[in-house]
Amino acid sequence: MRAAHPHFDRAVLALIACGLLLRLLWLTIVHGAPFVALSAAEACDVAIAFAQTGTLADAYFPGQGPTAHLMPLNPAIAGWVMGWLGTATLASAAVLTLWSVGQVFIAYLVLLSAFAHAGLERIALRGGAAILLLLPVFVPQEVIDFRYWEGGTALLLAACHLRWMMIAQRGAPPAMVGLLAVAFTGALLTFVAPPIGIAVAVAWGWTAWRHLAIRSTMIVLAIGLAAFSAMSLAWAVRNETAIGVALPSRSNLGVELPMANYPQALDATAPEDRFNARLFAVHPAASRRAQGAVRSYGERAYALALQRVTLTWMVRHPWAMTRLYVRHLVEFLAPQPWQFYFTGWQGMRAARSLIACTVSMLGLAGLIVGLWRGQRTFAPVALYVAALALQFAMFQPMPRYSFLIYPVLAWPAAWLVAQWRAGTIRHPRLPRTTIRP
Structure with a gap:
């Protein structure tokens, strides 16, 4: 089997089969059946409203009316499936489950290919796949949340871009078709999930500066900005x-910011009770009171009022804001057990947190060691992780956010771990590894 196509490796295919069985087994044990209709908060409610009325509506409560709380793509896809097959039928549950898991597993395969192009040895490639497929820390997100939320789609698009960056670093600049793919998928990613789009753009900035011709960079920028502007304009008109x-993005910033930045948040005791x-x-x-305000003034006006109060407090208390920002940064990179209360499954919180923290810390250490030793293909990955972490630290990180890194x-x-086992971790510089086609 050629190293250039590690996703066709039989061991990896066996890992995929085991990973799928594990997730279906989890659904059966926790929810009673491998395919069952399950809710995932606001995104699910919007999808149901779309299935029943053809309108993106009712994000917060039934009868709310049209909403801009979410970007339209993923709730519309789920709503179309439920409108076609029924909102709570076995058929729609099966299709949406496979859609959710399919996005995630394909993203894992694309990342596997990306790191193969980055020059990782086969043992490390298989090890990374085994971590993700056999230790499903974020299983509720993989099989439930991403039926309706944008995380699976965003990860898949980000994985494609990281793979293209790895290929570009190997001296294979994309042809015109490749440039168009980068531009349009980058625009779609930024429209669907702006923080992830920004993080990918930061990583592309470094890659383009070092490895792309100015003409290619200008083509991607021009087409990407035009496509993104068209999507945002259509959404603003809607x-x-x-x-x-005429809002070109989501209306929820003013709600999410106050969830993370307020005086009582400085108390670190019983964080799950405080957050709840x-x-x-x-x-x-x-909140019934908040729902009443949304009924009276609209979701945008309510969010703006909350946002003004929160920003005023943050400006007047910079030290408190800094403390919260640093805490959120740590919680984004290393999710704590209490955060797993809010993932759609409260089981095995300590174990899931331990695995997530261990993988995250080893991964960050691997990026640092690799860059120190000349593994420059790690640079886009490091920039993506850093840019995403710095953005999400403004909010209260939930595991659904940490899943993106x-x-x-x-x-x-x-x-x-592979370098440590081979006894080569102490060497100051890696030989430059090339994957032969």
């Missing part, structure tokens, strides 16, 4: 018609 505000209390105090998906760190973690 929002002006539906909710009365805040949820029922200000979030319209849980966990698979990317699995292979540097496996690479570091």
